[in-house]
Amino acid sequence: MNGDLKYQYARLNVAEKLIAINVVVFLSTLIFVNLFRLPNIVQWFNLPENIGDFILQPWSIVTYSFFHNGLGHIFWNMLMLYFFGRTFLNLFNAKKFLNVYFLGVIVGGLLFMLGYNTIPALLGQNSVLIGASAGVTAVLIFVCTYLPNQTVRLLIIDLKLWHLGVIIVVLDLVRLSTGQNVGGMLSHLGGAALGYVYAKQLTNGTDIGAGFGRFMDSLANIFKKEKKAPMKTVYRNTASKSASNKTVHNTATTIDRKKADKQRKIDAILDKISKSGYESLSKEEKDFLFIAGKED
Numbered sequence: 235m236n237g238d239l240k241y242q243y244a245r246l247n248v249a250e251k252l253i254a255i256n257v258v259v260f261l262s263t264l265i266f267v268n269l270f271r272l273p274n275i276v277q278w279f280n281l282p283e284n285i286g287d288f289i290l291q292p293w294s295i296v297t298y299s300f301f302h303n304g305l306g307h308i309f310w311n312m313l314m315l316y317f318f319g320r321t322f323l324n325l326f327n328a329k330k331f332l333n334v335y336f337l338g339v340i341v342g343g344l345l346f347m348l349g350y351n352t353i354p355a356l357l358g359q360n361s362v363l364i365g366a367s368a369g370v371t372a373v374l375i376f377v378c379t380y381l382p383n384q385t386v387r388l389l390i391i392d393l394k395l396w397h398l399g400v401i402i403v404v405l406d407l408v409r410l411s412t413g414q415n416v417g418g419m420l421s422h423l424g425g426a427a428l429g430y431v432y433a434k435q436l437t438n439g440t441d442i443g444a445g446f447g448r449f450m451d452s453l454a455n456i457f458k459k460e461k462k463a464p465m466k467t468v469y470r471n472t473a474s475k476s477a478s479n480k481t482v483h484n485t486a487t488t489i490d491r492k493k494a495d496k497q498r499k500i501d502a503i504l505d506k507i508s509k510s511g512y513e514s515l516s517k518e519e520k521d522f523l524f525i526a527g528k529e530d
Contacts, residue, residue, distance in 0.1 A: 338372020
């Protein structure tokens with residue numbers, strides 16, 4: 235049974251794995267805290283508005299995103315993460331998805347704390363932030379910005395993605411102005427800002443999450459055991475040195491040419507998406523873009 239679960243989990247894409255983790259955390263919280271009345275350890279993972287409290291639990295700038303305060307809260311977040319995560323992963327690889335998602339979570343959390351420590355109406359109020367909304371909004375707005383002319387059906391209305399993105403941000407601003415869930419709305423706007431800037435910069439050829447990705451890789455490498463290759467004795471072969479250099483040069487030239495051809499094809503497809511939407515692509519173009527994103 236345990237092996238089957240591991241196998242099924244391994245088959246999920248990164249967005250679906252995040253959904254599974256969020257659901258498990260939500261159900262575990264319900265069972266252990268509410269049903270068995272165990273001590274509420276969730277407070278150690280929620281993001282506090284107080285800077286002093288945050289310093290004592292800095293991990294909460296990320297962990298708050300795995301907890302939700304109700305079925306409706308987690309349902310809508312995971313639903314949006316599933317649909318927009320699938321679209322995102324049709325274009326880019328899992329690493330870039332995690333960069334956008336978790337940078338959205340972090341920026342949303344920082345804006346939440348900034349608001350509660352600088353806005354006069356919020357000063358002195360005790361509040362905590364939970365929920366994946368900032369990360370989900372970052373992915374959603376990223377997709378809406380990167381594929382602005384892609385059409386989606388909202389109930390009975392066809393909308394372009396950039397229209398949907400504007401509607402979502404405007405609704406958050408309206409709720410913020412009325413005082414509804416101020417902390418949550420601040421985090422939404424932080425995630426939205428991150429998603430928009432990330433997509434715009436990526437369109438211009440700059441991946442603003444590359445440094446964050448390298449940082450996360452370095453953290454992951456800490457927990458990996460280094461495997462040292464066995465020592466080998468090698469000898470210089472002077473006779474084949476010039477021939478080897480020539481072969482390496484020719485190989486590098488061929489690889490560079492293939493990379494350039496591949497990038498030109500990617501650019502042409504992205505231009506087509508920008509003008510006519512993702513659905514205008516042929517199956518071959520969609521498959522090519524999907525494979526290129528996985529290899530990125």
